[in-house]
Amino acid sequence: MSDVTESVDVHVPISTAYNQWTQFESFPEFMDGVESISQTDDRHSHWVTNVGGARREFDAEITEQHPDERIAWKSTGGDTSHAGVVTFHRLGDEDTRVTVQLAWQPQGLVEKVGSIVGMDNHQIKADTARFKKFIEQRGTETGQWRGGTATPGAQDTGAVQDVPNPSPTTESQDDIVDVLFRQHRDIMETFIRVQAAASEAKQRLFGELTDLLHTHESGEQQVVHPVTRTDTPDGHLVAMACIAEERQADQMIAELKKLGTDHPQFDIKLEKFQQAVLAHAAREEQDEFPLLSQLPAERRQAMADQLRTTQAARN
Ligand SMILES: [Fe+2]
Ligand SMILES: [Fe+2]
Numbered sequence: 001m002s003d004v005t006e007s008v009d010v011h012v013p014i015s016t017a018y019n020q021w022t023q024f025e026s027f028p029e030f031m032d033g034v035e036s037i038s039q040t041d042d043r044h045s046h047w048v049t050n051v052g053g054a055r056r057e058f059d060a061e062i063t064e065q066h067p068d069e070r071i072a073w074k075s076t077g078g079d080t081s082h083a084g085v086v087t088f089h090r091l092g093d094e095d096t097r098v099t100v101q102l103a104w105q106p107q108g109l110v111e112k113v114g115s116i117v118g119m120d121n122h123q124i125k126a127d128t129a130r131f132k133k134f135i136e137q138r139g140t141e142t143g144q145w146r147g148g149t150a151t152p153g154a155q156d157t158g159a160v161q162d163v164p165n166p167s168p169t170t171e172s173q174d175d176i177v178d179v180l181f182r183q184h185r186d187i188m189e190t191f192i193r194v195q196a197a198a199s200e201a202k203q204r205l206f207g208e209l210t211d212l213l214h215t216h217e218s219g220e221q222q223v224v225h226p227v228t229r230t231d232t233p234d235g236h237l238v239a240m241a242c243i244a245e246e247r248q249a250d251q252m253i254a255e256l257k258k259l260g261t262d263h264p265q266f267d268i269k270l271e272k273f274q275q276a277v278l279a280h281a282a283r284e285e286q287d288e289f290p291l292l293s294q295l296p297a298e299r300r301q302a303m304a305d306q307l308r309t310t311q312a313a314r315n
Helices: 014-021 026-029 109-117 118-139 176-196 199-231 235-259 266-293 295-314
Strands: 001-008 033-041 044-051 054-067 070-078 082-092 095-104
Touching: 001 070, 001 118, 014 082, 014 095, 026 033, 033 054, 033 176, 044 070, 054 082, 095 235, 095 266, 118 266, 176 199, 176 295, 199 235, 199 295, 235 266, 235 295, 266 295
Parallel strands: none
Antiparallel strands: 001 095, 033 044, 044 054, 054 070, 070 082, 082 095
16 A cells, blocks of 8 residues: 655634535545545545546545544545545644545556655645645635544534535625636536547537636636736736637647547547646646735625626627
8 A cells, every 4th residue: 555644734723624624525626636526425425536647436435534633534445445534633723734644555557656756745745735725715614514423432523414614605705716616627527527428428528518618718818817917916927828828728629629529539639638728727726816816805706797797698
């Protein structure tokens, strides 16, 4: 088994840090090797991971859950064995140390070599740094589930519940960063669905994907990048870089459309395109969204409304 551990200090209360780690479906926001997680019930989830191009799927169950202390899960079946433990230590009212430990069985050559050269350590460092940025930027968790697992001597501290956090995830208060994050996730999920489909379904889903991408990017170009360019400090270069990448994406879409979903090269080209879109989304999330987050809340919410209107008019 490969095993890596990393700690990170985050500037949020312990309950906020803990609550976020109960939201398994949000892990892909900060865990780079995780493509998607769908929660099947309070204790079970289905994971799709992709490390160095090696795609794995497995089911996982929560084995321990003690509010504000510890969450542990392990795989129960699928392509690989995987386990994770996250522990939380209170450093102060507003500061928490989060320690993440992951263990898994490397499968193919890529994963084995990756383990040997320390790619795993590199990845978990990047993942915990992204978690820090994600939670500190939001200042609040995306939701919470504070049920506990019954273990001898341990008290279950709360009723089993799934409470979506009212702010900022409610539709009316969504700001531009929330909306863009959600659209990025929808796009990535659609990529996975296109990859998994065949023949007519693949063609239809690829059509959906290109519509989503065009709607998203044109919305950004009309509503988002101009604000980044003129109204945020040093935003000019960030906006220019984003627009240049979006033009390249347009070209790649045109090439894929010309090729057609039945072409033997389609999947390989789609994979390359997906990597480019992922890198582009990561650039926006790391460089542009923090600039937008500095704008006043009313402005960010007004931008979200404007984006919705612009995109609805396009569809
Ligand atoms: Fe973009
Ligand atoms: Fe984007």
